[in-house]
Ligand SMILES: [Zn+2]
């Protein structure tokens with residue numbers, strides 16, 4: 001190694017060492033700064049939390065003070081009232097409430113209470129019931145006046161007019177849904193399933209959903225779905241495609257493949273079955289899918305051997 005090379009090497013090494021030292025120093029300074037910043041942040045946060053907590057405690061204390069003051073006031077105001085007077089006061093309030101409810105009828109469509117003898121709801125236009133809410137809570141069997149909005153008489157268990165009316169109202173609504181079926185999905189037979197609270201919704205173009213409700217009767221719901229599959233088949237629907245299953249039934253109507261999907265019937269719950277109707281929806285492999293013949297073995301081995 002010549003002198004020039006040695007000098008060059010020493011200088012280079014010196015420079016590298018210096019650079020390394022600077023780098024280490026910088027890192028140490030940076031770490032120190034980071035620690036300091038973190039320390040400050042923690043102490044700031046602690047200050048904030050402490051301040052917030054004390055504010056909250058003050059608010060809480062105020063609220064408790066106010067509540068205690070109210071309780072004391074109420075105690076003062078009612079300390080001379082006898083149990084008999086209490087009884088009297090409550091029954092008076094009750095009779096006032098009952099009086100106020102006389103002549104009040106409630107719209108079954110939108111729950112609006114209406115006083116007076118209007119025939120139609122001023123809020124939504126639905127026909128109002130002929131009976132008032134009080135009349136609907138009066139038992140026809142044992143004459144007990146039940147609380148407004150009671151379904152069954154607490155005196156004898158009979159179904160009250162309120163419940164009768166509610167059911168009749170729902171039936172009317174359900175009939176309307178079924179009437180609209182022909183306009184929406186005439187390709188499919190109507191499913192008058194036996195449940196209640198029908199809905200027939202258009203989800204998107206050529207996609208519909210029909211749902212019903214079977215209160216506490218999942219077996220009834222299951223049977224209704226089974227029955228509808230049979231009705232579909234009686235009406236020319238059949239399994240099709242590569243994976244035939246009764247849960248998906250198809251029919252060609254005017255050259256368009258109509259699909260009734262009962263596979264996801266109970267996704268919404270065991271007592272609320274629903275069927276999807278999909279127009280223009282061919283199954284995988286096509287409506288007239290034919291399973292291909294298994295490939296024949298090439299040649300006849302037995303024949304070949306004994307020719
Ligand atoms: Zn209304």
Ligand SMILES: [Zn+2]
Nearest residue numbers: 139142153156
């Ligand atoms: Zn009764």
